[in-house]
Amino acid sequence: MNVALIGAGYWGPNLARVFFELPGCNLHTICDKKKERLDSIKASFPNINTTQDYKTLLGNPELEAIAIVTEAQHHYELAKECLLAGKHVLVEKPLALNSHECEDLIGIAKAKNRILMVGHLLEHHPGIRKLKELIDSGEIGKVYYIYSQRVNLGEIRRYENALWSFGPHDVSVILYLLGEEPESVNALGESYLQENIQDVVFVNLHFKDKRMAQVHISWLDPHKIRKFTIVGSKKMVVFDDMESSEKIKIYDKGADSPGKYVSYGDSITLRIGDISIPKINMKEPLKIECQHFLDCIRENKRPLNDGADGLRVVRVLEAAQKSMENYGTLVKLEG
Ligand SMILES: NC(=O)c1ccc[n+]([C@@H]2O[C@H](COP(=O)([O-])OP(=O)(O)OC[C@H]3O[C@@H](n4cnc5c(N)ncnc54)[C@H](O)[C@@H]3O)[C@@H](O)[C@H]2O)c1
Structure with a gap:
């Protein structure tokens, strides 16, 4: 071809x-x-x-x-x-x-x-595919929330801001993992180096059933981090793309609540179990x-x-941009 x-x-x-x-x-x-x-x-x-x-x-x-x-x-x-x-x-x-x-x-x-x-x-990254498998199989339980960080010093663009430059990576992964679009989005960002080109952005995505995600993006940061953390009702998972071999760690950690009405003797119990590192057949994404x-x-x-x-x-980036321009007000995604 x-x-x-x-x-x-x-x-x-x-x-x-x-x-x-x-x-x-x-x-x-x-x-x-x-x-x-x-x-x-x-x-x-x-x-x-x-x-x-x-x-x-x-x-x-x-x-x-x-x-x-x-x-x-x-x-x-x-x-x-x-x-x-x-x-x-x-x-x-x-x-x-x-x-x-x-x-x-x-x-x-x-x-x-x-x-x-x-x-x-990243939708083709074997590590992200593994995360999807862990979520879809029910192994980590109901997903409560996800947060991602994509920060570094550099690759500063002159036309689009950090949200449009790096954000497609994180947003595409979050939508892929959850298999749905958020109901609303809000974001805060600021321009320090060039006028009206945000260097750092914090985006919040609100999904149905109280699921949420936060994306932290910056090209003005001392750390180089490319990480997703997923907290589920049964387990918690971290995907760290800066790790060369142990990209995913599954934490058998959680907290079990007896529900809304806690009577004497009932309490929230914490579970702190093993950490496992699944094998990923890494290929170039x-x-x-x-x-x-x-x-x-x-x-x-x-x-x-x-x-x-x-x-x-x-659609998510547009909503985040709109929110950012309105000091973080919530923007609903229609349709
Ligand atoms: N997937 C990733 O990890 C990743 C990483 C970096 C960049 N990107 C994406 O790749 C794209 C390019 O980014 P980049 O950093 O290479 O940009 P760049 O500015 O370094 O390169 C863009 C090139 O396109 C050329 N170009 C522009 N318009 C043209 C036209 N009409 N005809 C012929 N050539 C034209 C320019 O001359 C330039 O050499 C962007 O969309 C960026 O988001 C993706």
């Missing part, structure tokens, strides 16, 4: 490497409007075609699929043009910068019968994601992270 790539900046070369290595896939052309980026990538892929003009890809009948790895503000226009030209499209996260654009892309993909997939990479894209094209099947998944995440 002939695949082209638009955008060879920081992240693009990773997708180029993966598509280059995947069996049955031919990385056909790499496009970047900046010549210096093409010169640099040519050093790694000397035999691959390059172009500064993405429009040359659209009319090329040899190309079946295009991966868009440009800055987020270009995702919508490029994805739209590629879909209209009849190409299958993988767009990096976020799918677009508002839900109307996402809906438009979903409609075009459907009308053209093309695969539209968004780069929610990006490789799994790109393989999934190719499989969906070949078998004409719906991707796990399809356009609708991209839209769900963008």
